[in-house]
Amino acid sequence: MTDTVPTPVDHARLRLGVLGAGGIATIPEGVLPNMHHLAGEVEIVAIADSFHERAIEAAARFGIPAAYSSLTEMLASAELDAVANLTPIPAHAATSLEILEAGKHLVVEKPIATTLADADRIIELAASKGLTVVVAPPDMLYSPYVEAKRLVHEGVIGKVAFARVRSSHGGPGGGPQGWPFDPSWFYQEGSGPLLDMGVYGIHEITGILGPAKRVSAFAGTTEETRTVRGDGPFSGTVMPVTTPDNNLFMLDFGDATFAVIDGTYNVLASRSPKVEIFGRKGVINVITPGGPDLEIYRTDVAPGVDGWIAPNLYPQLQDERRAKLRRALLIAQLVDSLRSETRPTLSAEHARHALEIMLAVAESAKTGRVVELTTTF
Template structure:
């Protein structure tokens, strides 16, 4: 196990597009800064594992995740597999004393997720659960406006994230997959991060496209691919989430938060924010705030995990928050099937940040492309 201040040896489990693209982009940056070593990679496809090792200069590749999880030469394990495998692999890594980053969702059943939360309390390793939306500067700036009461008391919010759906990975369309776990989870994490635990959830859900061509094969879609979700935070505060593999394109803000004295809305998506717009009744005009870090990556949970290891501090993204998001999603799916509103039983302590001020540094950003 790496000690604070040491270079962290990282092993990857799952070498698909998420690992080879976004995560390795950040990992190379951390490696060049001397913060991590990318020592191992695992994939069930031996050729893909080999090609990944060669492409990214990773010296050790395997098809057995237990070899990485049990290796004394690996300090932190990144679980980047298909969603149904997240829970069991993250649990095994925590039980082995590793630091763990697990992609969203943390698991696909509440029983498995509950075990993860408990073992995370007992393990010497840190657990960071994607998505990392609460780490973005735009998210935190919006949190400050909400927490300071700049838009008054919040009554309503709406969030949206979807697209036409992947043409690879049949597991996306089978049990443990679907757009809510894959896409809507970002909105659930954002809204609960701002407003705290959900008390009740209801939904309409269905399968809009019953057959799809995936990996060049016509398959039956076995899960819902189209959702409208309503969240009740108590005290007459509600939010809606629109998500699905049912959208071809959209424009407009990803999230809008409506208060008694104003509105704040996120430009871009919450996994790829592009700043925000603020309306305050007293000002009588929209104010546009650019993103203070246009290069912020949605894989920032990896950087956060390394920071936590280096500084020996608990992650800001807590397992309890991830569990709550999973319960909300599972009960939304259940509500969509039988039309019955569900009570959400879990709770968590929402993240808090320095209240700060309104100073914006976006105008100082040069070449702001991501």
């Protein structure tokens, strides 16, 4: 380990480097198109991508002064306080460790790594250098989840019995819209819907209920190949599926509180709530398509009457910052944490717990047994 110390941060304006110029960086809801909302707080000074032309194109499009062909080159040449690591899932650990070794604060896409050993190294290295790590997804910054957590912990729906969490879609390249990048890698070993999508539901329900204790799971592959749909440049591409594309699992939080979560590429459409939490005195629905962001069902909402409370007492939760920043909310979380000198809500420890759950899902599905969890946050 080197003795590199953190770069002093001018809290008036964070100098940010971006690693990766792919979809999560450039799509409309991604990081770069929404960074102008942080113009007074963050300056993007460099971008790097192993496909140098892609970095050059992104730099020209978003007014970034310098474009590099590697992380190593960017770290050596650019004056940075932090790096946003937007690389594909298999590259997260090695690149994050290099960023931290260089003494830079880190924002990294989900999941934090693909092994617990690498997640531990990231946490330990950041701590030893006094660096802050923010890990996607940003869901626990969104008002409906913050409010759901408050309501659960204040006992509004009584003791929680179980939750259902929807954390899937139809798979990259599986929709009628054109897919701008080759999505094949999402279906390969080292990626897949559990790491790509299941991570959202895991973060949401553990963010609301707290750390889980045990995992039981099923997993399998529904089809050996997938074909990219739509009219994009990769339309018709046949993609081998070498990792399970269908994961269903249960978390045990102790005290007879459970959650059922899906992490698949097999949900083409759904009208069910994103999260349903069932308590002894009521129910919380989070993000109902076509409805309010939050719904609550209460027993005895009036004498002798049970019913839904929405939107009168719990109106749709407006979150202007969320709407404006989209994925750039991750960068805002780093800025907020550095300014307040507090641990980020999107902590590396929470991300490590989510990763342990995902690894336990794979182990449980393979062995047919319940897997005990050891991490917390």
